[in-house]
Amino acid sequence: MIQAEKLRMTQQRRVILEELQKHHTHPTADMLYEIVRKRLPRISLGTVYRNLEILTALGEIQTLELSGSQKRFDANSRKHYHIRCMHCDRVDDAPIAPMAQLEDELYQATVYTIIGHRLEFMGLCPECSRKQEEQKSV
Amino acid sequence: MIQAEKLRMTQQRRVILEELQKHHTHPTADMLYEIVRKRLPRISLGTVYRNLEILTALGEIQTLELSGSQKRFDANSRKHYHIRCMHCDRVDDAPIAPMAQLEDELYQATVYTIIGHRLEFMGLCPECSRKQEEQKSV
């Protein structure tokens, strides 16, 4: 259990949060590590992981478990959906509102107590769509 | 690229498929390994992984990338949603039909070419719901 009042605002924690807020690319831990390293060259990947976990527990950011082998991090902690490019792994916000009513549909049908849902779209980003079109026409 | 006509039906491959078809628990690779080991004690975990990958490529089964650190496998290769118990990690089919119209909603709003979506529900299974109720009343 993390107690907010015991936390310090270290240089590392502040820079990690600032850089995540700046980048809207939903970076993985190691991508963010490379970004943060430009400002704090001696930071370690372990510190990045530790702080991302703490910031998530505080509700400052959110940890995304999308398909793919790596977690992604998002400075926007409000509920929203994502779309991922199946070709280059780019992740963007899906511009549609969360649909709580999806859970209502299940409510009568399941023996589970429903707590939430995750919706993720798969597709091709504009760049990869274009490349694929070029392929076809050859 | 896997070519179906070059594949053999080995004992291992057949038993892995049979056991996955028997169990509707959406097992992880190591759970299935333990199950299959009762019939083929000398099988290796690597063989289980290799065959699950091949059977997925053939469309015989599907690999589920739900939240959590391990992949799950499902002998039902048709599109359907799942619900996972946040407490004990049990996974069941979510008894509602796939909603292709979710993708229509995004269609006009995004610059992506939409190819599909994944929807996963989180909740508490009956056993864990009950246990939590008991906790409260203490």
Next chain:
DNA sequence: CTATCTGCAAACAATTTGCGGCTCC
């Protein structure tokens, strides 16, 4: 001061892979 935090390196967990021998067709 001192509890919390960091860098480092080792540990861990899930999955993948190289290899030499085996087996299905």
Next chain:
DNA sequence: GGAGCCGCAAATTGTTTGCAGATAG
């Protein structure tokens, strides 16, 4: 007979953790 497969063990990948020294408040 030989391409495809297996068991085994080592490698890889992403993430977590133990520890001794550093630092925020």
